[in-house]
Amino acid sequence: MHLYVHVPFCARRCSYCDFAIAVRRTVPAEAYVAAVVREWEGWLTHPIWHGAGQEVRTVYFGGGTPSRLAPDGISRILERVGRDRSLAAGAEVTLEANPEDVTARNARAWRSAGVTRVSLGVQSFDPGVLRWMHRTHTADHVPHALDALRAGGIEGVSVDLIFGLPSALQRDWEQDLQLALALQPDHVSLYGLTIEDHTPLSHWAGRGEVTPVDDERYAVEYLAANAALEAAGYEHYEVSNAARAGHRARHNSAYWRRDPFIGLGPSAHSGWGVERQWNVRDWVAYQRALEVGPSAVAGSERLDDRAVALEELYLGLRTRDGIPAEWIDADDRCRWMTSGWATETGTRVRLTAEGWLRLDALVRLTSSRFRSTL
Numbered sequence: 001m002h003l004y005v006h007v008p009f010c011a012r013r014c015s016y017c018d019f020a021i022a023v024r025r026t027v028p029a030e031a032y033v034a035a036v037v038r039e040w041e042g043w044l045t046h047p048i049w050h051g052a053g054q055e056v057r058t059v060y061f062g063g064g065t066p067s068r069l070a071p072d073g074i075s076r077i078l079e080r081v082g083r084d085r086s087l088a089a090g091a092e093v094t095l096e097a098n099p100e101d102v103t104a105r106n107a108r109a110w111r112s113a114g115v116t117r118v119s120l121g122v123q124s125f126d127p128g129v130l131r132w133m134h135r136t137h138t139a140d141h142v143p144h145a146l147d148a149l150r151a152g153g154i155e156g157v158s159v160d161l162i163f164g165l166p167s168a169l170q171r172d173w174e175q176d177l178q179l180a181l182a183l184q185p186d187h188v189s190l191y192g193l194t195i196e197d198h199t200p201l202s203h204w205a206g207r208g209e210v211t212p213v214d215d216e217r218y219a220v221e222y223l224a225a226n227a228a229l230e231a232a233g234y235e236h237y238e239v240s241n242a243a244r245a246g247h248r249a250r251h252n253s254a255y256w257r258r259d260p261f262i263g264l265g266p267s268a269h270s271g272w273g274v275e276r277q278w279n280v281r282d283w284v285a286y287q288r289a290l291e292v293g294p295s296a297v298a299g300s301e302r303l304d305d306r307a308v309a310l311e312e313l314y315l316g317l318r319t320r321d322g323i324p325a326e327w328i329d330a331d332d333r334c335r336w337m338t339s340g341w342a343t344e345t346g347t348r349v350r351l352t353a354e355g356w357l358r359l360d361a362l363v364r365l366t367s368s369r370f371r372s373t374l
């Protein structure tokens with residue numbers, strides 16, 4: 001079993017962000033922990049546990065900004081999970097953090113609460129870019145954060161970087177990559193900027209104040225990241241993730257394997273077998289729902305055979321482990337190979353970085369013929 005806990009609170013909304021967040025100067029920690037624990041209690045008798053064992057193998061505090069929740073809140077949620085089920089020996093417990101929230105004291109408190117891994121929202125080291133993004137940290141916060149996390153005993157540190165920014169910002173992507181790698185993080189996540197509806201960025205774009213980066217520049221930056229990471233000894237093991245040996249993200253890997261997972265908190269998704277369900281997005285609506293009942297589910301669906309097959313294809317192609325070769329027509333495999341989009345090793349096909357740039361198109365084209373016998 002894997003557990004995701006969505007902590008929605010942020011100090012402000014970043015210009016590109018369309019996540020389910022609640023901007024709060026003060027985090028309502030008591031109310032939040034009470035709501036999450038109540039939702040957790042509702043899961044204890046759920047059939048999701050049948051066949052999934054009683055152990056929680058990974059926990060991921062995502063957001064929002066989980067580092068704005070006092071460490072005591074993290075500790076209470078983990079303690080409750082460990083009491084009702086067991087946290088597996090060596091469980092991976094990840095906390096997303098903004099660099100300015102990482103102090104020596106917080107790092108120690110997170111570690112003693114059970115956090116083993118921290119994912120830092122770095123995004124860029126360029127002061128102008130950080131301001132444009134509405135980030136609340138400065139580049140100087142980042143090395144201090146890594147030092148504090150390591151001194152505090154956190155075993156794995158990941159950094160998030162965003163590429164594909166509008167050319168007008170004149171962001172030096174190569175320099176940002178080198179500054180990130182100089183800090184020797186255990187793991188790097190790469191996100192291409194997309195313009196989502198109802199964000200400040202989409203309003204700027206609507207008014208013609210921002211021109212999205214063109215496909216060519218986007219590809220150049222993605223491939224540059226792939227080359228820099230692999231040259232530095234990282235394994236680019238998934239379309240958006242690279243890790244040093246032994247530091248693949250186990251929680252995310254569980255999603256890609258389609259393991260069962262419970263999501264707690266506003267907007268959190270849960271999945272087991274062919275079942276999927278998700279919570280209301282809004283924090284206040286979530287809190288109210290948990291005051292009157294054991295869940296805050298907004299919707300659910302049952303995947304049919306074709307949807308499962310498509311999910312397996314898509315998730316498999318995202319990862320370096322790839323998919324069984326027989327899932328793809330020999331003609332397509334041949335075309336992918338000669339185009340440099342994939343490699344075939346033994347019985348598996350996996351995409352290259354060039355292939356990952358075309359992931360959606362390859363899945364779309366392939367899925368029309370994929371498992372046509374279903």
Ligand code: SF4
Pocket residue numbers: 009010011012013014017018019021063064065098121
């Ligand atoms: S800190 Fe993260 S979740 Fe919060 S607004 Fe910024 S990008 Fe969104």
